[in-house]
Amino acid sequence: MNSAVKNRIKDNAFKYFGIACTSFGLLMLAIFIGNILIEGVARIDWDFITNFPSRNPEKAGILPALVGTLWIMGLTAIIAIPLGVSAGVYLEEYGKKSRLANILEINISNLAGVPSIIYGLLGLEIFGRILGMGGSLLAGASTLSLLILPIIIVSTREALKAVPKSIKEASFAMGASKWQTIWYQLLPASFGGVITGIILALSRAIGETAPLIVIGALAYVPFVPASPTDEFSVLPIQIFNWISRPQKGFAINAASAIIILLLVTFVLNGVAMYLRNRWQKKVKW
C-alpha cells in the first residue's frame, strides 16, 4: 500500500470518527430529553402546577416555585435591562478610547468568567446582610442581575456595532445631538440584537440554581410569594430538592418539573433565535 492510499484511508476514517462524535453529542441530547419525558410527562397535570410542595410525592406541586421563578424573571428584567443596555451604550458610543473604557472592558470579560456561585457569596453578604434584604426575591433578583449584566452589555455593544456608520453620520448632519442620534436612530436600528441578548440573558437567569441557594432561597415554601421582600423558592431549587430525596416518587416529580423548566428555557431561546434570524434577514443596509 503506498502512502497516498494510506492517507486516503486515514482521511476517511477521521470522517467517520467525526460523524460518530457529532452523533454522540446529538444522541446524548436525545436520550436526555427522551428519558425526562418518559419519566415525567405522566405526572404533569393541573394539580401538579397548582399544588404546594408536600411530603407525599403524589400530592406535591410546584406552584410556589413556579411563581417564584416568574417573580425572579420579572424583577431581574427590571433591574438588569436598563443597567445593561445603558452600560452597553456608554461603552460603545461614549467612552470608546478612554482609559476608563479599557478598564471596563477587561473587567467585564473577567466578570463573565466568574463562577455563578461566587455571585451568590457576593449577594449573601452585600444584598442579604449589609442591605438587609435577607433571602428575599429582591436579593435574589439583584444577585442574578449582576450575574447576567455582562451578557446584556456585550450583546448591546455587538448590536450597536452592526449599525452602519452612515446612519449615525446622516443623523448628525441633520443637526441631531449625540443622545438624539442614539435614541431615535441607533437603538431602534439595533433593537433586534439588543432584545435577543436580553432574552438569552434572562433564560440563563431562570436556570441558575447555585447563587440562589447561597443567598438563602428556601427549598420548602408553603406559600406563594406576594411581594419582592418575601422569601421564595424557584423551579431549579425545587428540582434540586426533589432530586436529593431517596424516594422514587420525588425523582418523577423532579423529571416533571424539569420538563416545565426546559419548556420555559427552550421557548425563550427559540424566540431569541427567531428574532436574531429575522433581524439579520431584514436588515440590509
Place this chain on the structure above:
Amino acid sequence: MPRTKERLIEVGLAAAALVTILTTVGIIWVLFSQTFEFFSNVSIISFLTDTQWTPLFADKHFGILPLVAGTFLTTLIAILVALPIGLTIAIYLNEYAPKSFRKIVKPLLEILAAVPTVVYGFFALAVITPFLQNLIPGMAGFNALSAGIVMGIMIIPLITSMSEDALFAVPMSLREASYGMGSTRLQTAFKVMVPAASSGIIVSVILGISRAVGETMIVAIAAGQQPRLTLNPLVPIETITTYIVQVSTGDVAHGSLEYRTIFAAGMALFVFTFILNNISYWVKKKFQEKYE
C-alpha cells in the same frame, strides 16, 4: 440647556457601566474580608497543607486539599471527554461536513448549552450513574466519574463553537494551498488549520476548564458530599463548589467559623478561575495570528 441634558445622560450611562466595576470590587472585598477573618482562626499553613476538611464535624480540620482534589478530578474527567469530542466535531463541521448539515447541527448543539445545569445533574444521577454501575460493579452511587462525564457533555458545545469560530477565521488560501500540495482533508486539518487556529482552540479549552472548575449543580447532585483526598473516580468526593452549596442548604449562623469557611472556599475557587481567565485573555492577545 440641551447641553446640560446631554451631559447628564452621559453621566447616567457611565454610572450604569460603573456598576460592573463595583461588582468586581464587591466580590473581591467580600471574599477578602471574610477570608481574612477566617485566617485569624485557622492558620494559612494548615489550610493549604492539612489533608482533611471537616469543618462541620466535632473534630475540625480545615485543609482545602481534599476539595481541590475533588474539583481537579471532576474537571480532568470533564476535559478528557469534552476536548477530543468537541474539537473533533469542530474539525468535522469545518472541514468535512456539507454546509446544510452544519446549519442544522450548530443550533442543536446550542440547545445543549442552554440546558440549566440542575437538569444535567439529574441526568448524571438518574441515567449515567446506573448505566456505569452496570459496567463497573462496585461503583458508588455518588462518584466523580459520572459527574465528570456529564460535565464534559455540557462543555462540548462551548469547545466546539469556539474552536469552530477559530478554524473558520483561518483564511481559505491556506487551506487551498494545502490541497494544492496534494494533502488530504485530514492532513490539511491537523497540519495547517489546527496549528493556524491554535490560539483560539487553546482559549476554548482554558475557558472550558474554568467553566468545569466553577460548575456547581452537577457535582453537588451526582458527585457526593464527602471531601476526600483521592483520585479514584469511583467513590464519592466533594468539590469546592459543592461544599459551598452543602453549607448554604444547612443552618449555619452568620459570623461563625463555619460561615466563613464558604468564603475561604470561594476565595480558592475565585483564584483558580481568575488565573485561568487571565491566561486565556493573555493567549488571545499574544498569540492571535493576523492574516491579511
